[in-house]
Amino acid sequence: MLNAIGAFPGSGLLVGGALVAAGLAFVPSPLTHESLAPQPCALDLAVERETSPTCFFGSAFNAGALFVEQCPGGETVWHEEYDFEDGCTWRATETLIPDGAGFRYSYTEEIVSCEVGAIPAEACSRTGRVTHRPVDASFSDPF
Numbered sequence: 001m002l003n004a005i006g007a008f009p010g011s012g013l014l015v016g017g018a019l020v021a022a023g024l025a026f027v028p029s030p031l032t033h034e035s036l037a038p039q040p041c042a043l044d045l046a047v048e049r050e051t052s053p054t055c056f057f058g059s060a061f062n063a064g065a066l067f068v069e070q071c072p073g074g075e076t077v078w079h080e081e082y083d084f085e086d087g088c089t090w091r092a093t094e095t096l097i098p099d100g101a102g103f104r105y106s107y108t109e110e111i112v113s114c115e116v117g118a119i120p121a122e123a124c125s126r127t128g129r130v131t132h133r134p135v136d137a138s139f140s141d142p143f
Contacts, residue, residue, distance in 0.1 A: 038069055038070030038071075039070065039071055039134065040067065040068065040069050040070065040071075040134070040135050040136075041067075041068060041070075041071040041132045041133060041134050041135055042065045042066065042067050042068075042132065042133050042134075042135050043061075043065065043066040043067075043068060043071075043072075043096075043103075043130050043131070043132050044065050044130065044131050044132070044133070045059075045061040045066075045105060045128050045129075045130050046128050046129045046130075046131070047126055047127075047128040048126075048127050048128045048129065049126060049127050049128075050124070050125075050126040051122070051123075051124050051125050051126065052122060052124060054122075055122065055124030055126075056084065056121070056124070057092065057107060057109075057124060057126065058080050058081075058082040058084075058090055058092035058109065059080075059092060059094060059107060060078055060080065060094060061094075067135065071132050072096055072098075072103070072132075073098075074098060075095065075096065075097050075098065076095070076096040076103075077093065077094070077095050077096075078092075078093070078094045078095075079091060079092070079093055080092045080094075081112060084121060085121075086114075086118055086119060086120055086121040087114055087115040087117070087118030087119075088111050088112075088113065088114040088115070088118050088120050088121070089111070089112040089113050089114070090109050090110065090111055090112060091109060091110050091111075091112050092107065092108075092109045093107070093108050093109070093110075094106070094107050095107075096130055099129075101131070102129055102130055102131040102132065103129070103130040103131075103132075104127070104129065104130075105127060105128040105129060105130045106125070106126075106127050107124075107125055107126045107127075108123075108125045109123050109124055109125070110123060111123070
């Protein structure tokens with residue numbers, strides 16, 4: 001059985017003393033609590049392909065750059081429901097997949113429900129690239 005410093009019971013002082021004598025004592029990492037904290041960033045979308053130029057996108061990027069408290073570190077998916085002028089409620093799904101220095105982006109949407117007699121609009125999709133840039137840690141969400 002190992003004790004707290006990784007040596008067998010009864011040898012902790014010897015092993016610990018040997019490490020100090022050899023100059024291999026534990027040295028704290030230069031990382032601080034602040035450097036491990038989530039880093040805010042701005043995400044910028046560059047659309048590559050849309051299904052139709054007349055589409056409405058219920059996207060988190062509709063107002064431009066998206067400011068987040070923590071930059072995505074892996075695949076990220078957002079779902080947003082919105083009511084559209086066609087009398088239907090739509091669910092938009094936006095996906096970011098890490099790819100090099102940024103993300104591959106996809107947007108799809110589907111109908112959740114419609115009012116009686118509604119004529120649903122065309123479902124839209126698009127793809128693109130999302131880049132990220134740091135923002136000051138004291139930023140406040142402009143929205």
